[in-house]
Structure formats: C-alpha cells, structure tokens
Amino acid sequence: MQTRRSLSVTGAAAVAGLAVVLSGSPAAAQAQSCPQGLRKLNIGVAVAPPNVVHTAPFVAKALGFFAKHCVDANIIQFDGGAAGTSVTAVGQGTAISNLPDVAIAQGLRARQIWGLAPRPPQAYVVTAEIKTPADLKGKRLSAAGGIGGFNWLMGREVLRKAGLAAGDVQFVSQGTAGRLPGFVAGQIDGVVLHPEDVYLVLKQKPGAHVLSTIADLLPNLAFNHYGAADSLIAKDRPLLVDAIAAMIEANRAIYRDKDKVAPVIVEATGKPRDAVEFAIDSLTKACVLSVNQGFVRERTEWTHQNAVDNGDLDAAKKLPFDKIVDMSIADDAVKAAGGPVTIGACKD
Known part of the structure; x- marks a missing residue:
C-alpha cells in the first residue's frame, strides 16, 4: 500500500x-x-x-x-x-x-x-465491431464488482434493448480496477466506464466507441x-x-x-x-x-x-x-x- x-x-x-x-x-x-x-x-x-x-x-x-x-x-x-x-x-x-x-x-x-x-455519469463502451446491442450476442462483457454489481446490471439492460438475456453473453467477473485495462487488452468486449475512463479508452483503443450512455439507457435511474x-x-x-x-x-x-x-x-x-x-x-x-x-x-x-x-x-x-x-x-x-x-x- x-x-x-x-x-x-x-x-x-x-x-x-x-x-x-x-x-x-x-x-x-x-x-x-x-x-x-x-x-x-x-x-x-x-x-x-x-x-x-x-x-x-x-x-x-x-x-x-x-x-x-x-x-x-x-x-x-x-x-x-x-x-x-x-x-x-x-x-x-x-x-x-x-x-x-x-x-x-x-x-x-x-x-x-x-x-x-x-x-x-457512465457510458457503455464497446469494441469497434459492435454497432448495435444485438451485436453483443456471444461477446464477453464486464461484470466488474461481481454478478449483481453495477456493470452486470447495466450490461443486462443493454442486452434487453436487443431482446437478449444475460445467458446470451459471457459475463466476466473482475475487480473494478480491471475494467479499463481489461477492455484495452481485449479481455472484454463491453464495459461500463466513467467519463475519465471513456476519455482515456478512446485515445488508447482504436475503434472503441460509446454504444449508449447510461443516462440515455435509463434516464430515470x-x-x-x-x-x-x-x-x-x-x-x-x-x-x-x-x-x-x-x-x-x-x-x-x-x-x-x-x-x-x-x-x-x-x-x-x-x-x-x-x-x-x-x-x-x-x-x-x-x-x-x-x-x-x-x-x-x-x-x-x-x-x-x-x-x-x-x-x-x-x-x-x-x-x-x-x-x-x-x-x-x-x-x-x-x-x-x-x-x-x-x-x-x-x-x-
């Protein structure tokens, strides 16, 4: 420490x-x-x-x-x-x-x-080949903080936009500190990121882009x-x-x-x-x-x-x-x- x-x-x-x-x-x-x-x-x-x-x-x-x-x-x-x-x-x-x-x-x-x-404040960020929520099928999505945590919950909400369920993807449990490096390294294909990490990932990973902001996805959350x-x-x-x-x-x-x-x-x-x-x-x-x-x-x-x-x-x-x-x-x-x-x- x-x-x-x-x-x-x-x-x-x-x-x-x-x-x-x-x-x-x-x-x-x-x-x-x-x-x-x-x-x-x-x-x-x-x-x-x-x-x-x-x-x-x-x-x-x-x-x-x-x-x-x-x-x-x-x-x-x-x-x-x-x-x-x-x-x-x-x-x-x-x-x-x-x-x-x-x-x-x-x-x-x-x-x-x-x-x-x-x-x-967050956005759901995905890799270049993912253009719509339907493209998430079969992909690896972040479950930072564990199943039931915020990343998992928001990933589930994005999937619902395409009529998909949690079982249609692979949720990868990880520490919250691992969200940004895991996405940049290609270990996951979709992740909830805070504004400072969105700023960094768009500079570090070619083609990465915001699929949806959480405020747009769930405006009353x-x-x-x-x-x-x-x-x-x-x-x-x-x-x-x-x-x-x-x-x-x-x-x-x-x-x-x-x-x-x-x-x-x-x-x-x-x-x-x-x-x-x-x-x-x-x-x-x-x-x-x-x-x-x-x-x-x-x-x-x-x-x-x-x-x-x-x-x-x-x-x-x-x-x-x-x-x-x-x-x-x-x-x-x-x-x-x-x-x-x-x-x-x-x-x-």
Whole structure:
C-alpha cells in the first residue's frame, strides 16, 4: 500500500472485507474549535480506486471540510458499490457507504441519508465491431464488482434493448480496477466506464466507441446514495449530519473550483490530470453531482420499481420512499453546509 502525500494511509481496517483505509489527522487549529473533539467515522467509497464521481470524501478531507465539521474521517474503498462488504459494513453500523434501495427492501435495517450523485455519469463502451446491442450476442462483457454489481446490471439492460438475456453473453467477473485495462487488452468486449475512463479508452483503443450512455439507457435511474444503519443513525445522528455537510461542501467545491480540487482528485484516482478535468467538466455540466440533498423522489421510486420489474426484488417487499430515505439527515446537512444553493442549472 502506497502512502499519499495529502492522505496518509493508516493500514487495513477491521471493517468487514475492507480493501483500503485512508486516514489522516485534521489540522490542530480545527480541532481546537471542536468542543467534543474530533469524532471518528468510517466513510466508504464505492470503487477502488475511486472514480472522479466518488471523490467527495477525498476532497472533503484534503480541503479541511471534515475537520471544519469536527469529523475525523477514515475513507474506505470497496470493490464495487453493490459489493457485499460495502452493504455489510453499512448494515453493521461500522461505516456509511453507497447503499442500494434493494438492500433496504430485503431487510437491511438502514436508510439512505444523502445522494452523492443522483444521475448516472457512465457510458457503455464497446469494441469497434459492435454497432448495435444485438451485436453483443456471444461477446464477453464486464461484470466488474461481481454478478449483481453495477456493470452486470447495466450490461443486462443493454442486452434487453436487443431482446437478449444475460445467458446470451459471457459475463466476466473482475475487480473494478480491471475494467479499463481489461477492455484495452481485449479481455472484454463491453464495459461500463466513467467519463475519465471513456476519455482515456478512446485515445488508447482504436475503434472503441460509446454504444449508449447510461443516462440515455435509463434516464430515470437513481445512481449513488450514501446510507447508514438505523443503529448508527440513532446513536450518532449529529455526526452523520456533519459528515454529510462536509461532503456537500466538497461537491460544491468540485463545481466551483476545478483548479483547487483537481490535484486532490488526480491523487485519489491515479488518473491523468487531463482525464480528471474532462470528467469534472462532464459531471458538472450534466448535474451528476449533488449540491444539496441529492434526492430526487421520482428517481428513487422509479429505480425501486425497476428492481421489481427486473425480478431483483419481490414485489411484496417493495417500500415507499420514506422507508428507503431518511430525508431529515440530508435536510439538516444542507443547513449545516450553509443552506441550499443552485450552481448553474444544478439544484438537487
């Protein structure tokens, strides 16, 4: 494990299945303004290493937003937002992290508490010979993060556009870090990539092209929402409010100060500066990152119903919005971050 200059690595954490733990001591000057001291919290990131869209915790740490709100954050990287280790950590109350609505409906005692990114930023990228979804038959498609993970789910959605099923292709399980190199090396023929990786792959692999954006494929999809266990909400609600407030400030900084946040994101992602800046521009132009609560009720409800329609969730277990989301934490976090804002056309 390699030590970063702005984020010190503290080693492996005893949270279920944790891949990487990043931590560091907030500034002493900030600590002096915290009457109860700095409160520790494990904050999960859905991908290892993170994509640009996931970097609010890194920005919040590097720019002092966590310290400002008296939070000592350990940033934990999971290998896929739907990975069992991530959901387990949330359910056990040992971390907040990306939490799918289906996990709550299936009995996890937890709620979504903030929408990091209400809209999906990715594109489905394929090799040169694939012109339509029908051409995917018999091909090797990425299942980065495992069967049931986001790449697998989106691959299945693309296949449905051509009347194909998951059994009509070969899904290749791989770590999330293997998506881009695996595609460039010819190990897979179709993959969901984030904007920075789309930028890189179009330069590196002749003929590679975007078959569909996820936003066009599923325009109502709710993408990434942080969740917390009911037990953690009951025990440490003020801490959760402050941690979310810090990440709201971080998202706003990504919109407002690209030059300041770009070096932090470059270090966190390990991606070149030009690719990172391309991704920041893409995310902010499309209002992918939230600037306030990050919840769009219609998206949450559509995504939940889509899970029922796809057979991923028993219809008898379907939940109403207020059983999936604890909106009060996001509301209070927005207040702690200085109140609601609109940045350009972005207001979620």
